Amino acid sequence: xxxxxxxxxxxxxxxxxxxxxxxxxxxxxxxxxxxxxxxxxxxxxxxxxxxxxxxxxxxxxxxxxxxxxxxxxxxxxxxxxxxxxxxxxxxxxxxxxxxxxxxxxxxxxxxxxxxxxxxxxxxxxxxxxxxxxxxxxxxxxxxxxxxxxxxxxxxxxxxxxxxxxxxxxxxxxxxxxxxxxxxxxxxxxxxxxxxxxxxxxxxxxxxxxxxxxxxxxxxxxxxxxxxxxxxxxxxxxxxxxxxxxxxxxxxxxxxxxxxxxxxxxxxxxxxxxxxxxxxxxxxxxxxxxxxxxxxx
Ligand SMILES: [Zn+2]
Numbered sequence: 001x002x003x004x005x006x007x008x009x010x011x012x013x014x015x016x017x018x019x020x021x022x023x024x025x026x027x028x029x030x031x032x033x034x035x036x037x038x039x040x041x042x043x044x045x046x047x048x049x050x051x052x053x054x055x056x057x058x059x060x061x062x063x064x065x066x067x068x069x070x071x072x073x074x075x076x077x078x079x080x081x082x083x084x085x086x087x088x089x090x091x092x093x094x095x096x097x098x099x100x101x102x103x104x105x106x107x108x109x110x111x112x113x114x115x116x117x118x119x120x121x122x123x124x125x126x127x128x129x130x131x132x133x134x135x136x137x138x139x140x141x142x143x144x145x146x147x148x149x150x151x152x153x154x155x156x157x158x159x160x161x162x163x164x165x166x167x168x169x170x171x172x173x174x175x176x177x178x179x180x181x182x183x184x185x186x187x188x189x190x191x192x193x194x195x196x197x198x199x200x201x202x203x204x205x206x207x208x209x210x211x212x213x214x215x216x217x218x219x220x221x222x223x224x225x226x227x228x229x230x231x232x233x234x235x236x237x238x239x240x241x242x243x244x245x246x247x248x249x250x251x252x253x254x255x256x257x258x259x260x261x262x263x264x265x266x267x268x269x270x271x272x273x274x275x276x277x278x279x280x281x282x283x284x285x286x287x288x289x290x291x292x293x294x295x296x
Contacts, residue, residue: 001057003049004292005042006104009064009079012038013288014045016053020115023053025288033081043094060100060294061091062107062287066149076150078132100294105134105152106143107290108247108280113138114293116281118243125152125241126280127232130248133181137239141296155181160230160267180231184224186249193220207253225259232260233267236275247280 001023006013012030016023028045031037042061050056065077067088074082092099102110109126118124118138128134133155137144144151156179159166169178170191182188186203193206198216201209209217232244246256261277280286 001053001055002292002295003046003057003059004107004288004290004294005045005059005061006107006288006291007038007042007061007063007079007082008104008287012041012045014049015285015288015292016049016057017289017292018053018055022289024049025285030079032079035081035085038081039087039090039094042091046095058100058295059091059095059097060102060107060291061087062102062104062291063087064104066103066145067101069147069149102143102145102291102294103134103136103149103152104128104287106136106138106145107288107294108134108286109136109138109152109245109290110141110143110293111282111286111290112245112247112280113141114290116286116289117245117278121242121276123239123241124243124245125235125239126245126247126286127154128248129184129228129246129250130186133184134248135235137241141293143294154231154235155179155184157231157234159183159227160234180227183227184231184250189220189224189250192223193217196220203250204252207250210255221253221255222259225256226263228256229260229263230267232277233264236264236268236270236273241275243276243278245278245280247283247286251279 001018004015011027013027015025064079065074068075072088073084074087077083105128112118113124124138126136135152135154137152156174158178159180170182171177172179172182189203206217210221
């Protein structure tokens with residue numbers, strides 16, 4: 001049995017997969033700002049799952065960030081109470097077994113590559129477009145972590161081939177300006193709509209207005225699609241993925257799956273582009289499922 005844990009900022013989710021089937025799933029609130037309580041919550045969740053299913057399992061954990069190879073401590077996590085903590089030592093000790101960890105976007109990509117929207121594909125790039133623009137890379141059903149544990153982090157590259165007004169671009173929380181994330185996150189889309197004269201709106205509302213024929217929303221969404229095509233075009237040149245899977249709130253915008261592949265060809269160094277752009281099959285469950293699949 002494989003147990004997956006998704007260590008989120010507001011909730012901790014656990015899942016048990018056995019013979020490819022979900023045996024159990026449970027969510028508990030995340031103890032915000034408290035590392036010790038977070039450890040205890042994860043241990044309790046694993047023990048509860050094992051007691052109810054009646055079996056011991058392997059444990060994989062998806063985290064918002066990564067465990068530094070240099071220090072063994074958590075880095076790059078937006079759940080800041082995990083930063084600098086020895087999660088990779090503490091959880092295996094408390095659970096009395098080895099534990100595998102991966103960035104939550106990598107877990108998302110793995111889930112979709114194993115039995116989701118990219119199940120038949122060898123090279124899979126997973127993108128979560130929502131609050132941020134996370135990314136993860138899976139090759140032959142294995143997460144590619146990388147020398148610095150940042151493989152797939154495309155969101156903090158500068159937007160490629162910048163147009164007027166895109167360079168230096170908006171400031172990003174990472175300290176740079178004009179990052180892909182500042183244009184392609186949900187808040188990036190909302191800002192663009194407001195700057196173009198629209199009222200303050202969520203990405204979902206802008207997509208609905210475009211769907212109902214509002215000219216301003218349509219124009220802003222078209223600009224979003226063109227930027228996404230540029231940003232993914234450079235990914236295709238480097239990784240040449242068979243499938244790019246979109247997850248997160250903005251992945252629910254239906255028109256992306258036709259419009260973006262129709263726009264990315266000029267940025268790809270190939271006469272034909274067979275890379276498929278697809279929507280995640282497992283929705284919000286991809287992260288926790290992928291954590292379970294860290295053990296194969
Ligand atoms: Zn950035």
